[in-house]
Amino acid sequence: MTNDELQNLVEEISLQYFQKPFQHKAFFNPRLRTTGGRYMLRSHNIDINEKYLKELGVSELIGIIKHELCHYHLHIEGKGYKHRDAEFKQLLQKVGGPRHCTALPETKRNQRTLIYSCSRCNLTFKRKRRIDTKKYVCGRCKGKLIFREELRQGT
Incomplete structure (x- = not known):
């Protein structure tokens, strides 16, 4: 679908469902990336x-x-256009x-889990973001953290 075809579709939907032109x-x-529109x-x-x-x-x-x-x-009519407004709902x-769009399957597929463990007490930490092991230590015993593995989901 091109931008011109999208423009025509939006104008048609506006007239059909709202009985008002989209200008x-x-x-x-x-x-x-994270939103449908x-x-x-x-x-x-x-x-x-x-x-x-x-x-x-x-x-x-x-x-x-x-x-x-x-x-x-x-918004054009000066009414409540925000998600929380009763007129919008x-x-x-x-x-x-829809109140919210469906999540894209791609975003679910590319999730990763990073596994760290403590060198002293062997406590395991699962994180989505990388940890600077030179800066952070174990919360239980203050031991040095060691990166163990990276798990990918859905690949």
Whole structure:
């Protein structure tokens, strides 16, 4: 799907579900990593993460577009457009949009666990981030930490 096709899809969804035109730009943003889409308050444009279309399909993309259009139309009308606002929740439920997008399978696959142990008491530590073993020591006995192994999940 190209940016022009996305623009047309967003305009169609806006008219079909909100009965209001979408008069700004919608485009794929390759820099988005952790979110399905983003509504820009100043420019009123909508950025969409293309990975959601590729990995989860058109139905997920339509849900993300509905969610971002809720932000868009409520903000333009001067109503509560934030996730916590009752007007946002009501409109989202009315149009059938998701409150949060589904997590990408890729992010689950690339998780790692680093295993450290204490040289004195053999206590094992599991961490997601690397520890500087020259700076940190065991919390139980103040012994030196030793890196043991790195476990990858789903590879």
